[in-house]
Amino acid sequence: MRAPWRVAVVGGGIAGLAAAVRLRDRAPAGTEITVYEQSGRLGGKLRTGELAGSPVEFGAESFLMRDPAGGESAAVALVRRLGLGERIVHPTVGQAALVVDGGLRPIPGGTLVGVPGDLERVTTVARPAADADPDAGRPLLGADDDVSVGALVRARFGAEVVDRLVDPMLGGVYAGRADDLSLVTTMPALARAARVEHTLVGAVRAAQAAAPRAPGAPVFGTLAGGLSTLVEAAAAASGATVRRGAAVRELTPAGPGWRLTVGSTRDAELVDVDAVVLAVPARPAARLLAGWAPRVAEGVGGLDYASVALVTLALPEPELPELSGFLVPSTEGLLIKASTFFTTKWGHLRRTDGLALVRASVGRYGEERQVQRTDEDLAATVHRELSAVLGVPLPAPVAGHVQRWGGSLPQYTPGHGDRVAAARAALRAGHPTLALAGAGYDGVGIPVCVRSGETAAEEIITALGGSGT
Numbered sequence: 152m153r154a155p156w157r158v159a160v161v162g163g164g165i166a167g168l169a170a171a172v173r174l175r176d177r178a179p180a181g182t183e184i185t186v187y188e189q190s191g192r193l194g195g196k197l198r199t200g201e202l203a204g205s206p207v208e209f210g211a212e213s214f215l216m217r218d219p220a221g222g223e224s225a226a227v228a229l230v231r232r233l234g235l236g237e238r239i240v241h242p243t244v245g246q247a248a249l250v251v252d253g254g255l256r257p258i259p260g261g262t263l264v265g266v267p268g269d270l271e272r273v274t275t276v277a278r279p280a281a282d283a284d285p286d287a288g289r290p291l292l293g294a295d296d297d298v299s300v301g302a303l304v305r306a307r308f309g310a311e312v313v314d315r316l317v318d319p320m321l322g323g324v325y326a327g328r329a330d331d332l333s334l335v336t337t338m339p340a341l342a343r344a345a346r347v348e349h350t351l352v353g354a355v356r357a358a359q360a361a362a363p364r365a366p367g368a369p370v371f372g373t374l375a376g377g378l379s380t381l382v383e384a385a386a387a388a389s390g391a392t393v394r395r396g397a398a399v400r401e402l403t404p405a406g407p408g409w410r411l412t413v414g415s416t417r418d419a420e421l422v423d424v425d426a427v428v429l430a431v432p433a434r435p436a437a438r439l440l441a442g443w444a445p446r447v448a449e450g451v452g453g454l455d456y457a458s459v460a461l462v463t464l465a466l467p468e469p470e471l472p473e474l475s476g477f478l479v480p481s482t483e484g485l486l487i488k489a490s491t492f493f494t495t496k497w498g499h500l501r502r503t504d505g506l507a508l509v510r511a512s513v514g515r516y517g518e519e520r521q522v523q524r525t526d527e528d529l530a531a532t533v534h535r536e537l538s539a540v541l542g543v544p545l546p547a548p549v550a551g552h553v554q555r556w557g558g559s560l561p562q563y564t565p566g567h568g569d570r571v572a573a574a575r576a577a578l579r580a581g582h583p584t585l586a587l588a589g590a591g592y593d594g595v596g597i598p599v600c601v602r603s604g605e606t607a608a609e610e611i612i613t614a615l616g617g618s619g620t
Contacts, residue, residue: 241541328515
């Protein structure tokens with residue numbers, strides 16, 4: 152009789168927890184799953200807290216409802232699997248703005264992460280180059296090529312479209328810069344279209360058409376009660392043994408399986424397992440791989456990360472526009488790079504006492520010193536800049552919170568996808584019972600991380616001998 156599988160999931164973020172749930176659903180009955188989380192808290196960048204008596208997200212705020220093919224996203228599917236579908240809520244205000252020349256202007260429609268599908272519609276915020284987007288009679292991108300988003304858009308539309316529109320949109324997601332971020336990794340649908348289309352406008356329209364969405368269908372969702380409920384439900388549904396405060400310091404092949412060294416050097420625990428899902432950021436993953444798979448470690452370890460701080464203020468009866476928030480181009484010279492009016496955007500968070508919750512994101516790649524400022528300095532600067540952008544002096548906050556996420560947002564440079572694919576291929580060839588999962592490899596956002604974790608779990612199940620269901 153075959154002994155039960157023993158699977159270690161290293162990393163208790165949403166990718167690791169999604170992997171654990173998929174293992175529980177698809178692996179043979181009796182499979183022993185253990186989640187090792189170095190910190191004392193599960194969920195990674197999913198963290199719901201409280202401010203002035205209201206729940207508020209101190210990390211990721213929402214998830215996409217649809218996947219790139221137009222179907223239900225992996226995040227929504229997991230939410231439903233966990234019995235939380237009735238808690239899904241959607242923004243009640245969807246219009247956001249850009250800060251241009253110190254004031255707010257509505258974000259133009261018809262763009263794909265800021266890249267225009269109609270140049271006339273973006274002239275309210277940016278002027279395309281006079282000779283924009285000529286048809287040279289060949290596809291924009293070669294079959295195996297990758298470029299930075301900024302390089303492609305600058306070449307086709309000019310600098311102002313990048314600086315005032317594309318860069319702040321990408322910066323709001325990645326805290327990075329369009330000139331550094333990979334088109335293939337950050338905008339895969341546009342990259343696919345660019346391998347066929349001769350103009351960038353044509354590529355944007357083709358990418359939009361390839362993922363049709365019903366008119367009026369919500370783009371984003373979150374959970375009433377907070378995204379931490381997703382974390383708690385996933386941990387419970389996985390049936391895994393959860394080890395908080397358990398740092399995996401070493402990971403080495405041991406016969407057909409793996410040996411984990413857990414805990415401090417003075418009180419190390421050795422754990423033998425059959426398979427491992429490695430769901431930690433790329434740098435710690437590379438350290439665990441370096442001793443026995445140096446080429447794989449090199450392939451994943453070069454990824455850099457941006458640090459950000461999220462400053463949330465509770466303001467008594469402020470004069471806020473009916474917007475979900477705004478984005479700030481780096482050319483505006485503000486500390487804030489994006490702001491969300493929580494109690495305007497999300498109807499379920501609105502209060503009867505007039506108190507508003509406003510969050511600002513601070514920090515772009517290469518600006519770590521700004522994030523290291525004191526809580527008091529960050530909060531005061533955010534309050535001052537919000538007042539300046541809105542054109543009215545905001546009341547003093549009655550409460551505030553600063554959440555720092557050091558080294559949290561991956562910066563995918565061109566060629567990232569090929570490097571990760573090569574690393575995974577090497578693992579499958581030599582060590583098929585170890586799989587990588589998470590934002591360091593597949594992209595940011597809750598649906599991407601969920602899908603990454605589930606895919607890693609499926610790889611482990613296949614390597615160990617197939618599903619038990």
